[in-house]
Amino acid sequence: MGNHLPEFRAAARRIDRRQFVTRASAAAVLAFAANMPTAGAASARRLNPRDISKNPFTLGVASGDPLPDTALLWTRLAPEPYTANSGLPTERVEVEWEVAQDERFTLIVARGTATAHPEFHHSVRVEVPGLSADRFYHYRFRVGTWISPAGRTRTAPAAGARVTQLKFATLSCQAYYHGYFTAYKHLAAEDLDVVVHLGDYLYEYAVTAVGGARNYTDRKLPAHYNSETITLEDYRLRYGLYKSDPDLMAAHAAHPFV
Numbered sequence: 219m220g221n222h223l224p225e226f227r228a229a230a231r232r233i234d235r236r237q238f239v240t241r242a243s244a245a246a247v248l249a250f251a252a253n254m255p256t257a258g259a260a261s262a263r264r265l266n267p268r269d270i271s272k273n274p275f276t277l278g279v280a281s282g283d284p285l286p287d288t289a290l291l292w293t294r295l296a297p298e299p300y301t302a303n304s305g306l307p308t309e310r311v312e313v314e315w316e317v318a319q320d321e322r323f324t325l326i327v328a329r330g331t332a333t334a335h336p337e338f339h340h341s342v343r344v345e346v347p348g349l350s351a352d353r354f355y356h357y358r359f360r361v362g363t364w365i366s367p368a369g370r371t372r373t374a375p376a377a378g379a380r381v382t383q384l385k386f387a388t389l390s391c392q393a394y395y396h397g398y399f400t401a402y403k404h405l406a407a408e409d410l411d412v413v414v415h416l417g418d419y420l421y422e423y424a425v426t427a428v429g430g431a432r433n434y435t436d437r438k439l440p441a442h443y444n445s446e447t448i449t450l451e452d453y454r455l456r457y458g459l460y461k462s463d464p465d466l467m468a469a470h471a472a473h474p475f476v
């Protein structure tokens with residue numbers, strides 16, 4: 219990696235990294251804002267966390283798009299990830315989050331609450347402000363008595379900082395039905411600053427009841443996975459299937475993804 223770093227930095231300069239990051243982030247914010255439930259359409263009912271009787275953190279946690287002063291955190295509440303609506307009613311859920319300097323969460327640097335909207339399939343997206351540049355942080359979510367697995371993320375170096383090394387991995391094209399994600403198991407254990415996923419993150423084609431080449435013998439996937447994804451609900455369910463892979467979850471929890 220060290221020998222290739224000058225080439226990477228030269229390439230990064232050609233793209234104009236800051237412009238790229240700004241545009242990508244603006245596009246992400248716009249996409250999210252455009253999907254915000256309007257006041258009239260948003261579900262007004264709020265679910266009491268005590269009514270969630272199964273672990274809602276079945277899809278793990280993730281972070282991404284690091285900037286010098288912010289971290290972008292993600293999770294999704296899904297007590298039953300393979301069923302429509304993921305086993306939750308069409309109600310809002312308040313989710314607490316916290317960010318710490320240490321993995322035991324004794325040095326908390328930021329905390330707050332976010333709303334998981336049924337219109338977004340109870341996904342949660344938090345942009346944590348006021349962080350320090352170029353350092354690791356630990357984060358987790360809580361709903362009632364349910365606490366998510368902890369994730370680790372890293373902020374980008376300050377603009378103009380003299381960076382002597384950057385450790386990153388690139389990924390592309392993962393098909394659930396082609397087999398187990400063992401590469402992610404190893405990726406989760408790597409010492410990295412960031413992971414760059416170049417896609418495809420999922421494929422629209424049918425996944426058989428035994429998970430294709432995974433050939434499950436201990437369970438069967440629901441019949442709706444054995445068809446091409448067409449509707450929004452199809453895609454949400456398919457993302458849920460991919461996100462439920464334990465090795466993929468471990469990689470997301472270990473590193474920020476771009």
Ligand SMILES: [Fe+2]
Pocket residue numbers: 391392417418
């Ligand atoms: Fe692909």
